[in-house]
Amino acid sequence: MIFTSYTYLLFLVVAVLLHWSLPQRFRNALLIVLSYGFYCSWRWQYGFLLLAVSIFTWLFGALLSRRENNRRLLALGIIVELGPLVYYKYSGFIVANLEGLAASLGYAPHLHLPDVILPLGISFFTFQGIAYLVDVANGEHPIDRMDHFLLYKAFWPQLIAGPIIRPHEIRDQIAAVRHVDYADVAEATKRILYGFFKKGVLADTLAPYVDAVFQPTARPGAIDGAIGIIGFSMQIYFDFAGYSDIAIGSARLIGFRFPENFDYPYVARSPQDFWNRWHMTLTRWIRDYVFTPLAFASRRQPKIALLWLVLAMALCGLWHGGRWTFVLWGIWHGVLLLANQTFLRGLWSGFDKPAKRGRFARAMAWLLTMLGVALGWVLFRSQTVAQAASIVTGIVTLRGGLRPTVLRENGVLLVVAFALGLGLEQVLKGPAVRIMGRLRGHESVGSAIRALGYAALVLAVTVFESDVKAFVYFQF
């Protein structure tokens, strides 16, 4: 069930009405049933996988909490948690690389792998499970009730593509008597509408132009390459931020507060700043469960800690999928973060006190950050390293001159218009908030402006979102 579908809206309305109509003691059970129904609507067989992984994690967490010296047991738990992820997501990648290695040594093995379909959200619920085991091993109290744990793992708004919720962020909300009031419903509805607009109107409009540039057989020129990269930078942001908006809004309608996942990432003035704004729940997960333990282990050698940063980001890349392009994307960001900490520190730091930095310095820092991020997106979107290299080479060598070789004029204009629109939105958001603040004394005017805006968004979503398309992040 795709979030941006009428089916999902119907499901959500029924879920909200049932949830708030039932007595408190039945609500969590209802949410578990609905969450499994949501997951099984895609492929019911994988519901059993989710259930098995959830039960294992809960039981193993209980076991860990009873052991004093539990490091080895934790390692075993993490390996088991990673098992399904490695099998479903990385076996093809591993086998292909082993075959390549054997071929380079003169052997030609043909390892047969059955065609497997990646279970939706497996990367997310695996990370969630690992986080739980690590937290319990580090002394956090495990979730006592199995039904609470099943809900934590399966709660549908965060199940498929995050935000990656950690146990302490949700356990009290599951156990508590939840409430919802007008402010919650208003905020949730607004977030869901924004999500539909970002995904259905903005991301999906950009998708065909980006796809044309990144077609494996296309040979895009400099202009196409540049437009394709800018287009994809926006597409993936609107797509994923839109998904997160709908997830956060849906959860709030049920009385849950989820952490934010995006905070205007394209205003970032350093790679570190970017990662504090982009897929924030993943960034925190990588920091707390990969980088920090590694850095702590080598705390007497701070230079090695910087290498752990690159390794952590490489793993972050690999988490996105079994392709070298993802790994290189992670390494690229690791190198950017390393530069941020070392030789480009002068350029990319001090923006927490913007007054101390001149406009030019700020502009340069932003430009270089965006350039780095954009180059990363080429790796992320390309199917092969060779394709990424071809696109970058095309731009650098001005292939095709200043004329597009793949995109028609409309595609170029549309991407440029969207980029300008996004830039304008970031510039105007401050003044807009101030204006709406001034209208507090004139509530009817403020309400009328908002009503017009919301009606326009609903119309745009209905008219432009003519067919349901899967979210980019569903594959991760």
Added chain:
Amino acid sequence: MELVRILLDRRLWRGPAPLCLLLLALANVFVARAERELQEETQANLLILKPAIRAGGTPRYDWSVGEDPARYWENIPDGRAQPLVIVSGMSQMYAINDPEPGDEIIVEHLDDALAPQGARAFGLAAPNMDNEEALLYLLATAIDPRTRPTTFLYGVCFDKFRNIDLRPGLLRFLEQQPGLRAAWIDVCASRATTYPMACAKMGSAVAELQRHESHEDDFEHRVRAQLGRAVPIIANSADLNAQAQYQLYLLRNYAFRIKSTTKRPMLDSVYSLNREFLGLMADVAKEHSIDLALYVIPLNPSAENPYVSDQYAAFKSWLEQFASDRGLPFANLEGVVPHDDWGLPNGEPDFKHFRERGHELTAAALLQHFGATLSRRPPPR
């Protein structure tokens, strides 16, 4: 209790929700009242002739112009009983400037002329049709003995070598016909070495279908259909979308002073891809013993056009050479329709669409060049 409390909350009734709902209700009323105009404007944008003007009662071409070809598929004459000519190409094949009731388009003139010789013609055209779409039509007709033509007559338009992709209507058509899909997959699998770009593109169309295929999609379509009965904006979202796109197109033209005749250089990558698709068409036609006849479409000799002249000249030379190399019947009909027969939509001479007389002249020229091919009996298959 929570829900009741929210409904009774003053902030709900004083906030933006009631006005927003009122505005949406008004928009629905407006759309419901303008439903017919919206549909007519969509048809006009696609240059589809109004039903009152169309000649004859039985469709002799796909009246949906690529939006829903399955609807008219049964109207294709039986290719087992007589020689059958499929006439394919872009909007020039079916659009008429200054139309009068009873006007006929190219394929209808051809059908009139071929019928006494025991042959029939049927049109499968669509606006801005590219070679990937033409291949789809060729394959779709070729795999069924009933619709398999003796000749697939394709009007090649230089400008359409800037397009690629199957439009949603044809993607749906591919989805609805399992036999066609299997043939499509077979073509892209068996010829990937000779036509790597085109076959990869065909593969991506299949992948797109697989992504959308599920029971869930069926359910979503049913939900949309049910909602559409109550909410006119949902029911008419496709027409509203077409209108919005058209207004954006006009805005673009106004903002950048673009005209339909503003020079537009060819897109190298897309051009190469379309050439590969034409090669695939020649292969597929040969495999099914179909004569693929190609012609350069007529062009208004006195109107400006968006072609870069040396690129257009190179294209014509290449096409002629391609036809010669593959042994395909070929004609250049660029100059067969004189200036007076083209029409002046929006006050400017149209470089691509003509009046009814242009259709008659083009059909006559096609008969003159390909007459013997068009009425030949199909070889035993």
